[in-house]
Amino acid sequence: MISRIDLRGSLEDPRDLLPRAEFDVEAALEKVRPICEDVRHRGVAALVELTERFDGVRLGSTRVPEAEISAALETLDPKVRAALEESIRRARLVHHEQRRTDHTTQVVPGGSVTERWVPVDRVGLYVPGGLAVYPSSVVMNVVPAQEAGVPGIAVTSPPQKDHGGRVHPTILAACALLGVREVYAVGGAQAIAMFAYGTEECAPVNLVTGPGNIYVAAAKRLLKGRIGIDAEAGPTEIAVLADDSAVPAEVAADLISQAEHDPMAASVLVTDSLALADAVEVELERQVAETKHRERVTEALTGRQSGTVLVDDLEQGLRVVNAYAAEHLEIQTRDAAAVAARVRNAGAIFVGRYAPVSLGDYAAGSNHVLPTGGCACHSSGLSVQSFLRGIHVIDYDRRALAEVAAHVVNLANAEDLPGHGDAVRARFAEGELDLHSDWTVPDA
Template structure:
């Protein structure tokens, strides 16, 4: 891992953003390629998806729309321990997601004047579950459960076809979908799947969705940007990121394990340590080399850690660490600090915060009850992770009786005239004028 030494420097917000390690060229290239793939799916539908499956997944002639029998077989063949873990994850995520659904609220503006706030679920959602370098049944849970809790009535799920399973979606992903009652599943992956969910594919019986969600690589994240405005999307949950902020109290070996745990996702994964301690930085560097060399995906990890998106960052003090972290706005933020619970309030920009040595990102990936579909690429400065709110639209219901409208009639007329929109005021005045122009009763 490279070292970025920011000690002895006072950086402006713009300079901090420039210092953040990002794989910007990879993201730019992904956006261009993803837009072309989405456009091709929109134009050619199933033919485009099949060509992409052959090109990217080495699969041909497969059932793009998954038969119900495949889902049933996957449930029957699911390892009992994995099933138990999935069911516990479902329970925990359902419990935490339920807390995100607001109750309707009525505000009495005045006598006879009422505004009701309600949250309506979208009708149909498309969820994407990656299936390239790893298998993500946990992402089935993280996408589907909040949608169900929000009240979404129609859910379509897409995941790449697997050459080793004769073009089927990975059976563990299928089983997770089956446990949640999702029966509309498609064997399609990458940017093409996002385009298919957004625009629909008539030959597959795939109707367009209202919202597309789910994590993936940079191409999946870029495809969401390409369909934004056609459908709603969650934040761009692209190649994973972990930022660890640690002081001299940090355990170098635990920090190394956590950096490696995220680097194993993908060669584009970001692993960053920010610390005030040069001694800890050196110790972590040694431990990372040892842990990475022993892990199963050591080559992938080595590529991610050597990339421009990964680094050890040295800063002068806690305030500098906070400023750097908030500028970076990581997907996952771990705090290995003496005063981690108190310090957490000052770390305002992160997809999710993991506080203390017993809350690793791996916990959030599976069984914390929180959602692991989180914004990447700095979007945590303004975007939220996936949750029930992703699938809800706030709506206001306005109810005024005649007397309540009369109270604001003159104000509406005055404001409409000031905006040169007199018909607005006339529409209100008309409600107090009898047919034929005679004044109506009341105010």
């Protein structure tokens, strides 16, 4: 069911040998460009037509009435409400601690630099629809934005044909629990364009966050610069680093749990135990036959993006998972905490058998909006910092500027930008500054 890649004895760089999903954002750009331009020029009229074309829903208005949001919460299953409330509580505990405080450094007497952390003014949060419903993504996007102090928060999610052309009621209920009253029934690339350009019903935003399909990712790439983005999220992925102490049934269940997201989801096992690999294969055959979304799961597990990677030992296993840089990485080995401490590249690390990825999806307190496609080697998951900007405030008095003036002038001359030096000279009377130095600009 799942392919094998044998890296035992290999000294090659594993990055080009590991399974990856095909996710060509560049090719999708040309498809989303006219969509975004249409929204830019025609606003709501374009959104209505595009939503009817792509979602089979005819909108009267893109904005969800507040009464509909409140009603969704009133009819929510009490068990689901309790679960969402606990998810929100735990997420707030973790994200509240992430908020940075302003800090002032006294560089010299009379001269200081303060770093202020200021939230963006307005964010657009994308909650995907499609094959599943994701109220958990409402929590993961909204909580860090609120903890950062963002004053303007808007949520959008695709309208659901099966729910009368409305946003899924569980998503609306999650918005209600979080106090979000600005919700739009728009999905896909057109939703990103709506946030970027604004329409008659939706004011433009400064930043867009949240995962989506390839067209959402392409629209983010196209409009980056006009808006800030969190990432170009690709298909979801899990890697499990395991030795012979791992429980095959649990490893298989975790691989399946990720595969049920999407046929393009990646499930990768990295192990130095051939016996474990064989046992997991047997468990996959058994469990997939019993799972609800077995067709989707089978397509994901048999796709080129999934596989079992055999390694010589945990040292090589660590090199492999660091090269893979998984969105979600489970460590199911002896002394899992020590092994996890040696991982450098992962969106989130789940330590030991009692920290499955699904815990992080809903109720660990961590954030599940994470870098995919190997981007964890240079990018982080969504956090309070995603919604903050660091602004340096420079405050020097006359004496402090005078003391450093010669260095500023000399560096300005070195860069052949004498006007920079003149901007300092202009603040003092002729001859007041001592700009003498043994250093001179060399001849060109």
